[in-house]
Amino acid sequence: xxxxxxxxxxxxxxxxxxxxxxxxxxxxxxxxxxxxxxxxxxxxxxxxxxxxxxxxxxxxxxxxxxxxxxxx
Numbered sequence: 843x844x845x846x847x848x849x850x851x852x853x854x855x856x857x858x859x860x861x862x863x864x865x866x867x868x869x870x871x872x873x874x875x876x877x878x879x880x881x882x883x884x885x886x887x888x889x890x891x892x893x894x895x896x897x898x899x900x901x902x903x904x905x906x907x908x909x910x911x912x913x914x
Contacts (some may be wrong), residue, residue, distance in 0.1 A: 844888040847860050851910040865904040873897045875909075 851862050870878045876889035876897055887894050905913045
């Protein structure tokens with residue numbers, strides 16, 4: 843499966859996104875069996891479906907672990 847995913851934190855106190863992008867990239871580093879490419883507006887993730895969905899779930903959870911109240 844190949845997907846494009848965008849993780850957007852809402853309600854942060856600043857407009858910068860780099861720390862959240864970096865957190866999601868660290869999650870993907872934990873999945874060496876997946877191919878991924880960080881793009882300007884999304885990240886492309888490719889691999890076995892269950893692993894891709896697990897990675898995307900963990901990427902979605904990363905901003906919550908950083909104190910963000912809402913993530914889309």
